Amino acid sequence: MIVHLVDGTYELFRYFLSPAAAFDRGAPPELRAVRGVVGSILWMLEGGATHVGVATDHVIESFRNGLWPGYKTGEGIDPVLRAQFEPLEEALRSLGVTVWAMVELEADDALAAAAQMSAADSRVDQVIICTPDKDLAQCVRGERVVQLDRRRNETRDESGVEKKFGVRPASIPDWLALVGDAADGYPGLPGWGATSASAVLARYRHLEGIPERPGDWEISVRGAARLAATLAEQREHALLFRTLATLRADAPIDADVDALRWTGPRPDFPSWAGRLGTPALHERAAALAADRAP
Numbered sequence: 001m002i003v004h005l006v007d008g009t010y011e012l013f014r015y016f017l018s019p020a021a022a023f024d025r026g027a028p029p030e031l032r033a034v035r036g037v038v039g040s041i042l043w044m045l046e047g048g049a050t051h052v053g054v055a056t057d058h059v060i061e062s063f064r065n066g067l068w069p070g071y072k073t074g075e076g077i078d079p080v081l082r083a084q085f086e087p088l089e090e091a092l093r094s095l096g097v098t099v100w101a102m103v104e105l106e107a108d109d110a111l112a113a114a115a116q117m118s119a120a121d122s123r124v125d126q127v128i129i130c131t132p133d134k135d136l137a138q139c140v141r142g143e144r145v146v147q148l149d150r151r152r153n154e155t156r157d158e159s160g161v162e163k164k165f166g167v168r169p170a171s172i173p174d175w176l177a178l179v180g181d182a183a184d185g186y187p188g189l190p191g192w193g194a195t196s197a198s199a200v201l202a203r204y205r206h207l208e209g210i211p212e213r214p215g216d217w218e219i220s221v222r223g224a225a226r227l228a229a230t231l232a233e234q235r236e237h238a239l240l241f242r243t244l245a246t247l248r249a250d251a252p253i254d255a256d257v258d259a260l261r262w263t264g265p266r267p268d269f270p271s272w273a274g275r276l277g278t279p280a281l282h283e284r285a286a287a288l289a290a291d292r293a294p
Helices: 008-017 019-023 029-046 085-095 107-119 134-139 158-165 169-179 194-204 224-233 235-245 269-275 280-292
Strands: 002-007 051-057 098-102 126-130 145-149 154-156
Touching: 002 008, 002 029, 002 107, 008 029, 008 051, 008 085, 029 051, 029 085, 029 280, 051 085, 051 107, 085 098, 085 269, 098 107, 107 126, 107 134, 134 145, 134 158, 134 169, 145 158, 154 158, 158 169, 169 194, 169 235, 224 235, 269 280
Parallel strands: 002 051, 002 126, 051 098, 126 145
Antiparallel strands: 145 154
């Protein structure tokens, strides 16, 4: 059994910003991105996916906004895009897919919780987290829990994470704390870049393990004295940024692996297919459900 966990927020942005969307006349503008995501998930099911869960940011803000004033908000998001989050959640549920619409926490937290839950089930052979978001790299475990960038068709296992970031998955929150994450709105520490953070954390794993005195570092890093001084002066910020970057695997997803099994669309899906301007979506979903029926 393979479990597919999809970042619905990323997918909605991806389809909304796709150049092809500007030429799409089949769906009303306020639902074009929704149709793209729903069609994509159905295509995934047609490709053999059996257990699927999708996480969305029902609201953009989360508890992290209370920890750091610069953390990402919904400000600046195109209103047409913002208005498609709830329709996406409703349409996917109508398709028969499990959806986690997050409010206090974020979609990434739900994906982390679902990945942990799924990987703990002995019936699961692999968990595929469908998102390119570097935050989710911390959830990768060997070849059992992997990350998939569907747009580039690139899969990243634990060795792939280490090759890309220079650190193991468990050190990703520490790495992000040092280098920052512009997409999420926190800056990291001055002077720390990807190369220096990777070199130091590859040796010391976590912030607490980095010696305070650069003379005690067992590796050679350019500007070590300056980096050590910055970390000492801004340790509280570093620890805060790591908290922002650490995903909540205890997110209340209220589901088990069996709940992720797709058994077919709900009776109201023909209506949604019509609203999306593609009645064929219902025909495809119904045919697939009939083909999988025991």
